[in-house]
Amino acid sequence: MESATATFSRIKEPVEKPKPLDADELAYQAKMAQACGVAIDQRILAFNVEPPTIERHDLRTTWSRMHRPNTKIARRRIPTVPEKVLDAPGLVDDFYLNLLDWSSRNILAIALDRTVYIWNADTGSVQEFCSTAEDDLVTSLQWTLDGSYLAVGTANGDAQIWDVDSASKVRTMRGRNSRVGVLSWDRHIVSSGARDGSIWHHDVRVANHKVAELLGHSSEICGLKWRPDGQMLASGGNDNLVNIWDVRSTTPRFTKSEHMAAVKAIAWCPWQLNLLATGGGTADRTVHFWNTTTAGKVTSVNTGSQVTSIVWSREYKEFLTSHGFPDNQLAIWSYPSLRKVADLPGHDSRVLHTALSPDGQTVASTASDENLKFWKVFESRKAKGALAGAGATGISADDLADGPLAKSYARMTIR
Amino acid sequence: MLATAQTAGAVGTGTQGAAKGKSITLAGSVSIVLEFFQFAINNILFQRGVYPPEAFGNVRKYNLSLLTTTDDGLKAYLDQIFGQLQAWIAAKSIKKLVMVISSKTTGEVLERWQFDVNLDSSVANIPVAKASLSKASAAAVAADQGEPTKTEKEIQAEIAAIMRQITASVSFLPMLNDPCTFNILVYTDKDAEVPATWVDSDPRMIARNAEQVRLRSFNTTVHHVEGLVAYRLDQDAC
Numbered sequence: 001m002e003s004a005t006a007t008f009s010r011i012k013e014p015v016e017k018p019k020p021l022d023a024d025e026l027a028y029q030a031k032m033a034q035a036c037g038v039a040i041d042q043r044i045l046a047f048n049v050e051p052p053t054i055e056r057h058d059l060r061t062t063w064s065r066m067h068r069p070n071t072k073i074a075r076r077r078i079p080t081v082p083e084k085v086l087d088a089p090g091l092v093d094d095f096y097l098n099l100l101d102w103s104s105r106n107i108l109a110i111a112l113d114r115t116v117y118i119w120n121a122d123t124g125s126v127q128e129f130c131s132t133a134e135d136d137l138v139t140s141l142q143w144t145l146d147g148s149y150l151a152v153g154t155a156n157g158d159a160q161i162w163d164v165d166s167a168s169k170v171r172t173m174r175g176r177n178s179r180v181g182v183l184s185w186d187r188h189i190v191s192s193g194a195r196d197g198s199i200w201h202h203d204v205r206v207a208n209h210k211v212a213e214l215l216g217h218s219s220e221i222c223g224l225k226w227r228p229d230g231q232m233l234a235s236g237g238n239d240n241l242v243n244i245w246d247v248r249s250t251t252p253r254f255t256k257s258e259h260m261a262a263v264k265a266i267a268w269c270p271w272q273l274n275l276l277a278t279g280g281g282t283a284d285r286t287v288h289f290w291n292t293t294t295a296g297k298v299t300s301v302n303t304g305s306q307v308t309s310i311v312w313s314r315e316y317k318e319f320l321t322s323h324g325f326p327d328n329q330l331a332i333w334s335y336p337s338l339r340k341v342a343d344l345p346g347h348d349s350r351v352l353h354t355a356l357s358p359d360g361q362t363v364a365s366t367a368s369d370e371n372l373k374f375w376k377v378f379e380s381r382k383a384k385g386a387l388a389g390a391g392a393t394g395i396s397a398d399d400l401a402d403g404p405l406a407k408s409y410a411r412m413t414i415r
Numbered sequence: 416m417l418a419t420a421q422t423a424g425a426v427g428t429g430t431q432g433a434a435k436g437k438s439i440t441l442a443g444s445v446s447i448v449l450e451f452f453q454f455a456i457n458n459i460l461f462q463r464g465v466y467p468p469e470a471f472g473n474v475r476k477y478n479l480s481l482l483t484t485t486d487d488g489l490k491a492y493l494d495q496i497f498g499q500l501q502a503w504i505a506a507k508s509i510k511k512l513v514m515v516i517s518s519k520t521t522g523e524v525l526e527r528w529q530f531d532v533n534l535d536s537s538v539a540n541i542p543v544a545k546a547s548l549s550k551a552s553a554a555a556v557a558a559d560q561g562e563p564t565k566t567e568k569e570i571q572a573e574i575a576a577i578m579r580q581i582t583a584s585v586s587f588l589p590m591l592n593d594p595c596t597f598n599i600l601v602y603t604d605k606d607a608e609v610p611a612t613w614v615d616s617d618p619r620m621i622a623r624n625a626e627q628v629r630l631r632s633f634n635t636t637v638h639h640v641e642g643l644v645a646y647r648l649d650q651d652a653c
Contacts, residue, residue, distance in 0.1 A: 042603065044616050047499075054467060
């Protein structure tokens with residue numbers, strides 16, 4: 001402080017009084033100062049330190065934020081026991097496969113060992129749909145958007161297309177020599193991810209089916225999802241990478257290396273086109289949210305357990321994650337608050353696959369305990385209201401469920 | 416409020432020292448003026464809502480219930496200012512104290528509380544060291560010149576009137592809707608000692624639609640302090 005003052009006055013001195021002024025000059029200076037409205041005999045000083053700010057908690061926001069979720073919980077009851085349990089004997093206990101899918105025609109397909117079974121959710125009938133050769137194994141399956149064809153990937157590297165009505169194979173697309181762990185449809189293109197880390201786009205309409213090869217992973221692909229509008233593809237692999245591909249390019253648009261374990265759980269947000277959720281395996285336990293337009297990470301949440309799949313709700317601003325050790329549970333989270341809404345324990349070992357019903361209300365989950373369980377976790381608010389209003393309006397829950405489906409049919413065109 | 420207790424003592428000694436004439440020494444006057452600034456600034460900070468009401472506590476002073484800050488950060492900040500103010504008042508180099516209330520977002524000056532400090536001409540001419548150190552000489556000067564003397568009580572009553580006025584000013588001053596901050600400006604002689612924490616500044620006048628209201632004044636016979644509040648008149652309001 002002393003030295004600062006000293007320096008200050010030393011600098012100031014020559015400016016203030018350059019040399020003794022004579023009377024005329026002084027008079028002139030005074031006159032000028034008066035004309036300019038400046039007082040030369042005074043200084044205006046300001047205390048040059050920011051005044052402290054006191055954090056003021058706005059009680060309104062604090063309390064309303066605390067209050068809002070509570071009312072929601074009170075209104076929404078999530079059943080913590082499964083609605084239905086089916087046996088799934090022979091389910092291959094392999095994290096890297098994708099063996100469960102639910103079509104828009106309300107038909108659930110599950111692969112048990114070499115055979116694909118389909119279960120009609122409307123009638124409850126089970127049908128043995130197709131089988132692979134003796135030395136082969138079903139490693140992935142995926143319905144088309146309209147639910148009339150099923151793509152099946154096998155351990156030998158084949159991708160097969162099956163017609164659900166005639167229960168017959170339409171075609172087999174060969175060419176790979178490693179197992180196809182995951183499939184994803186975008187209209188007439190089925191993309192397959194294989195153990196060698198490559199992603200192939202198969203155009204199912206043409207004889208020379210392989211239309212593109214995406215090389216961005218060095219290890220097995222276990223997560224692959226087209227964005228609903230077909231402009232982007234997200235893939236996750238055992239090399240802990242998430243790649244986001246533009247449909248027009250064969251080099252990844254973004255590569256994300258934040259995960260510390262294999263990325264199997266990949267899901268695009270249904271209400272925000274560019275939001276992608278990815279979950280990592282045992283060593284990672286984290287769900288990251290990406291803005292795929294800017295490549296930025298939006299947020300992330302540590303789930304405390306291996307994330308095997310993510311399902312977004314269409315009804316609520318929520319998503320469901322399935323987990324392995326230690327609780328083998330399904331967890332429901334609200335987004336974007338990332339608050340856990342509910343935990344649904346019920347499986348005895350890690351949950352491997354999940355699928356959302358076409359009406360968006362029920363989630364099917366299957367675990368290595370060879371159970372297939374159905375959870376009505378996202379019960380529709382509309383359907384509830386309609387059911388409460390009884391048959392007076394004549395609207396059944398199914399009619400309501402058809403609404404969004406009809407829309408998706410309309411969008412399904414072949415270019 | 417340790418300082419207030421001390422200053423009250425100083426006033427006491429001041430009056431005691433000149434028991435016959437009941438006049439106040441420079442040192443006593445400095446304490447009164449400084450104490451006035453302390454309470455005035457705290458009062459304005461509370462009344463104008465620059466800081467939330469939780470940051471203030473009640474204190475009995477000038478026969479009034481006044482609010483001073485209980486927030487440690489703000490206290491420390493103000494103590495820095497008052498420490499320097501005391502030095503300047505004692506050195507007789509202060510001319511004006513201005514408290515500027517400005518918008519946090521735009522930085523625009525919304526209110527300007529100005530307190531002019533005028534020194535009595537007889538005291539102004541005595542060299543600083545002599546005046547502040549020897550009470551007797553100051554008292555002698557006062558006695559010699561046969562000045563109108565004032566009791567401590569009278570001065571306190573004058574100050575209380577200003578405090579009431581500051582409190583009451585809330586009724587006519589426009590609402591401060593934005594979050595606000597404050598700054599202290601001091602007009603000094605050109606040769607005043609300036610520590611590094613103080614820098615030269617512009618007067619920070621209110622840019623447009625300024626109106627001003629003169630406040631009461633008080634006189635310690637050594638210092639004459641006059642108040643003035645200038646504020647920006649809201650166009651929508653009228």
